[in-house]
Amino acid sequence: MSFFSRRNGTLHVEDLSLSEIAARFGTPAYVYSRAALTAAFNAYKNALTGRDALVCYAVKANSNLAILNVFARLGAGFDIVSGGELARVIAAGGDPGKVVFSGVGKSAAEMRAALEAGILCFNVESAAELEQLDEIAASIGKKAPVSLRVNPNVDPKTHPYISTGLKSNKFGVAFEDARTLYRRAAALPNIEVHGLDCHIGSQLLDPAPAAEAAEKILGLADELAADGIHLSHLDFGGGMGIQYSDETVPSASEYLAAILKLTAGRKEKLLFEPGRSLVGNAGVLLTKVEVLKPGSEKNFAIIDAAMNDLMRPALYDAFHDIVAVTDGKAQPQCWEVVGPVCESGDFLGHARKLAIETGDLLAIMSTGAYGMTMSSNYNTRPRAIEVLVDGAHAHVVRRRESVSELFALESVLPG
Ligand code: LLP
Numbered sequence: 328m329s330f331f332s333r334r335n336g337t338l339h340v341e342d343l344s345l346s347e348i349a350a351r352f353g354t355p356a357y358v359y360s361r362a363a364l365t366a367a368f369n370a371y372k373n374a375l376t377g378r379d380a381l382v383c384y385a386v387k388a389n390s391n392l393a394i395l396n397v398f399a400r401l402g403a404g405f406d407i408v409s410g411g412e413l414a415r416v417i418a419a420g421g422d423p424g425k426v427v428f429s430g431v432g433k434s435a436a437e438m439r440a441a442l443e444a445g446i447l448c449f450n451v452e453s454a455a456e457l458e459q460l461d462e463i464a465a466s467i468g469k470k471a472p473v474s475l476r477v478n479p480n481v482d483p484k485t486h487p488y489i490s491t492g493l494k495s496n497k498f499g500v501a502f503e504d505a506r507t508l509y510r511r512a513a514a515l516p517n518i519e520v521h522g523l524d525c526h527i528g529s530q531l532l533d534p535a536p537a538a539e540a541a542e543k544i545l546g547l548a549d550e551l552a553a554d555g556i557h558l559s560h561l562d563f564g565g566g567m568g569i570q571y572s573d574e575t576v577p578s579a580s581e582y583l584a585a586i587l588k589l590t591a592g593r594k595e596k597l598l599f600e601p602g603r604s605l606v607g608n609a610g611v612l613l614t615k616v617e618v619l620k621p622g623s624e625k626n627f628a629i630i631d632a633a634m635n636d637l638m639r640p641a642l643y644d645a646f647h648d649i650v651a652v653t654d655g656k657a658q659p660q661c662w663e664v665v666g667p668v669c670e671s672g673d674f675l676g677h678a679r680k681l682a683i684e685t686g687d688l689l690a691i692m693s694t695g696a697y698g699m700t701m702s703s704n705y706n707t708r709p710r711a712i713e714v715l716v717d718g719a720h721a722h723v724v725r726r727r728e729s730v731s732e733l734f735a736l737e738s739v740l741p742g
Pocket residue numbers: 385388406429430489491526528529530564565566567600601602603604639696697
């Protein structure tokens with residue numbers, strides 16, 4: 328079921344037209360569908376029916392408080408990678424007791440804050456981090472719940488920038504070192520071993536690498552049990568891909584099937600850390616055509632959104648479908664869809680066939696994940712407004728930045 332549908336020639340989000348949203352709130356605007364967020368979460372929940380499991384939404388994909396709050400109300404846990412994300416989860420009404428803390432470079436202050444908040448588990452990524460966490464826990468009289476993030480050395484077959492489970496990546500503890508490090512963890516006085524964690528990469532369309540990683544993780548869990556280390560949970564990370572173009576994408580239940588089969592009858596609770604698959608297809612970036620610049624080699628459609636709003640095309644050469652919000656009268660032509668930023672890499676889409684005129688609205692699809700969270704103020708461009716649609720209602724969940732806010736933290740030299 329799509330929550331973005333064309334009705335009477337105009338693209339709608341749930342029961343609101345994107346033209347009306349643009350008229351009310353301006354452009355560029357990130358527009359999200361609450362029903363789409365809910366459906367994506369429920370797809371995981373349904374796939375996990377009857378199992379002791381917790382879905383920890385990876386906050387980095389989209390950390391708007393309203394989105395975190397939607398997931399918190401649905402019973403989600405959260406996967407965080409910074410003290411800032413922990414503060415967001417708490418501000419949004421999330422339960423710190425359902426938070427797992429991933430990341431290769433946690434600071435002492437972040438470890439302390441997470442211990443004080445009483446998070447579910449630290450996903451520890453190195454021997455040094457384990458020792459430091461033990462000391463910090465001692466200093467505040469707490470025990471730190473720990474999983475080791477183990478690098479299963481599985482090729483996720485995705486973009487090299489978003490593949491994390493290979494030996495050559497900076498993430499996780501090497502598989503062959505894990506058993507020794509678990510023994511060390513079990514011996515540390517302020518560490519409590521709770522689980523085992525892995526995450527092999529993002530935008531995975533094939534469930535096989537995830538299943539291969541799971542198999543290795545389960546084997547390791549059994550070896551640890553033989554060492555007298557009994558785990559209460561197994562965390563299989565995130566990574567399930569979404570449809571951006573015409574890819575074939577497994578459903579949550581198809582993606583999880585192999586893992587659920589492998590873990591059938593086991594006592595450990597199952598954790599997952601999906602980000603993109605919960606929010607990616609629940610959002611669009613709504614933008615307006617500012618200038619049309621036909622040329623002898625290429626035609627440029629310059630829009631009011633740019634690489635600072637959506638970095639994925641410039642950074643990964645990622646594809647996002649771009650559609651006209653209303654059926655136009657113009658002749659379809661091939662356009663380079665670009666932003667106003669002073670970089671040749673500032674493109675949102677190459678060679679797109681669009682029937683557009685100056686002032687028309689476009690929707691850049693599937694931008695709910697890693698869109699706003701990776702945005703910047705490059706070229707002193709205020710960040711886009713964010714609107715969450717719920718049925719026929721639109722809620723501003725982040726107002727548009729003003730230019731003066733962009734330099735409010737700066738000052739000039741005295742005298
Ligand atoms: N858990 C850990 C430890 C992670 O590092 C990530 C993502 C996730 C979970 C969530 O993965 P997901 O379900 O969203 O695939 N900026 C890139 C994606 C970077 C992903 C980083 N880690 C992009 O725009 O494609």
